[in-house]
Amino acid sequence: MKFEWDVARGILQAIEDSPQSRRDFDFSSLVIDAEVLHYHLELMSQRGLIETLRHSGLNMPYPQHSVISMRLDGHELLEVMRNDTMWGNIKATVKEKGLGLTLDAIKAAGAWLIHRAFTMHGGS
Secondary structure (H helix, E strand, C coil), rough: CCCHHHHHHHHHHHHHHCCCCCCCCCHHCCCCHHHHHHHHHHHHCCCCCEEEEECCCCCCCCCCEEEECCCHHHHHHHHHCHHHHHHHHHHHHHHCCCCCCHHHHHHHHHHHHHHHHHCCCCCC
């Protein structure tokens, strides 16, 4: 299964949009297969973007996750991914440089674009 950053972006946005900061979140608005959702939740948890409880058993076709909260790294990543224009520019910049869309590449491209925006506008 392939990890999709657009799905991760939707997950982070759904968590942040929730009126509560710590609970099991509703991802029904994402319109993705449940197995795809739980695959992304597991990888995002492993990377420290979110905190989850992992559930598995003989009656489950795949491990499932209950999201407890978004971590600071998740909030910071969402800040650079939130705006559609910025997110599009990040993806284009990473592609232009011939890199894969990894977490480190997203952070680096976001930081570079932010720095460039301040430099181009005279720091104001």
